[in-house]
Amino acid sequence: MALYHQTVDFLSDSWANQRTQLPLLAVSGASFTLGLLLRSILSARESTQTVIPSPRARILNGISEEENDNLPLPNDVLPGARDVASPYGSIRVYEWGREDGPKVLLVHGITTPCIALGGVAHALVDRGCRVMLFDLFGRGYSDCPADLPQDDRLFATQILLALASSPIAWTGKDSGKFCLAGYSLGGGIAAAFASYFPQMLSSLVLLAPAGLLRDSQISFQSRLLYSRGLMPENLLGYLVGRRLRAGPLVTPKPGNRKLNVADALTEELPSQTAGEIQLLSRDYPHVNIPAAVAWQVNNHSGFVHAFMSSMRHGPILSQRQYNTWARLGEYLSAQNSYSSTNRGEKGLGSDKVHILCGNSDAIIIKDELIADATAALGGNVAFKFYEAGHEFPSTKYEDVATYISKLL
Known part of the structure; x- marks a missing residue:
């Protein structure tokens, strides 16, 4: 989520600087246009791909x-790794823990592979749970379907494909249902999935969720990524990729309501503070989110496409997702109004949606989240806040796991 705002404002900053160099631009305009034309021609073959492969075959073959x-993202970074073939490309899934334990499916955010939730997953397994994580399309070791928008439909399909690949039952009469927990973009994905398939879930936990982000938080320049035709797609992809590869530039300024310039790249990238241990992979203690993201940007050819498509079509903005959340709220209200003598099984075992967030989150603003989620869900929501920012699931994973385990 954070990378998006920084990317587009990088473009606007560049254009602002260019306005002071109009004579130079006038001279170089023709050659620049020719360069764009050549880049478009050379990139035509790539744009016709239906599936962009992950780094799995190219990097892991023969090493x-x-x-x-020593990789920033080892092939077996988490236990129970498997690659699931699908019509949309291969999906990397991790699953481990007691087979008879309460089940938890974790869905990560827009920029990080699923290792960002590795600490939460390990802590849940310590508490007797069965956990499953997977890399969203275009992240980590999952391929990227290049001819489909990354929207509610694609994400719901990927969840179902991951569940169906398990050697044990996650759905159906004797499955015991499962808790669905989503972080950032994954929170929006989880809320959308729950609105269509509440009967599959025992509970729903949203960690700093996207889905109800107000339009007022997005700068005018940022809307470029939502609009096709304003810039050549290949050029936009090139500039976005270049910005993503640059890494974080500054620390976000507190109290900045409208994210712009380089404020937000660090939001999903936790900093290591003195005395604080962030152990996301117990087999590979060196693994950390900034290095994994940098490796992904440089090695996954589908990441930039997945990032841009998720921003354009994914469950992020309130104007696109409010009705989805409202549908979930209406379902919970109807379920909670059933008479105590009704013998029908609850669709969603928990009577509320549980939302966890950081008090200093610069992406998901606390006051706006409380007001908007309460309204959309018809009051069927419980909140928990931590003294942290948007990155809290990767730094306070023991606290998050304790909260989830109590629901189970």
């Missing part, structure tokens, strides 16, 4: 065990 161990 030694030692080389794998």
Whole structure:
């Protein structure tokens, strides 16, 4: 989420600087246009791909065990790794824990592979749970379907494909249902999925969720990524990729309501503070989110496409998702109004949606979240706030796991 705002404002900053160099632009305009034309021609073949492969085959093929161990994102970074073939490309899934334990499916955010929730997953397994994580399309070791929008439909399909790949039952009469927990973009994905398939879930936990982000938080320049035709698609992809590869520039300024310039890239990238241990992979203690994201940007050819498509079509903005959340709220209200003598099984075992967030989150603003989520869900919501920012699931994973386990 954070990377998006920084990317588009990088473009606007560049244009602002260019306005002071109009004579130079006038001279170089023709050659620049020719360069764009050549880039468009050279990129035409790539744009016709239906599936952009992950780095799995190219990087992992033939490497030694030692080389794998030293990768920023090792092939077996989490237990129970498997690659699931699908018509949309291969999906990387991780699943481990007691087979008879309460089940929790974790869905990560827009920029990070699922290792960002590795700490939460390990802590839940310590509490007797069965956990499943997967890399969203275009992240980590999952392929990227290049000819489909990354929207509610694609994300719901990916969840169902991941569930169906398990050796144990996650759905159906004897499955015991499962808790669905989503972080950032994954929170919006989880809310949308729950609005269509509440009968599959025992509970719904949203961690700093996207889905109800107000339009007022998005700068005018940022809306470029939502609009096709204003810039050549290949050029926009090139500039976005270049900005993503640059990494974080500054620390977000507190109290900045409308994210712009380089404020937000650090939001999903936790900083390591003195005395604080962030152990996301117990087999590979060196693994951290900034290095994994940088590796992903440089090695996954589908990441930039997935990032831009998620911003354009994904469950992020309130104007696109409010009705989805309202549908979920109406379902919970109807379920909670059933008479105590009604013997029908609840669709969503928990009577509320549980939303966890950081008090200093610069992406998901606390006061706006409380007001908008309460209204959309008809009051069927419980909140928990931590002294942290948007990155809290990767730094306070023991606290998050304790909260989820109590629901189970």
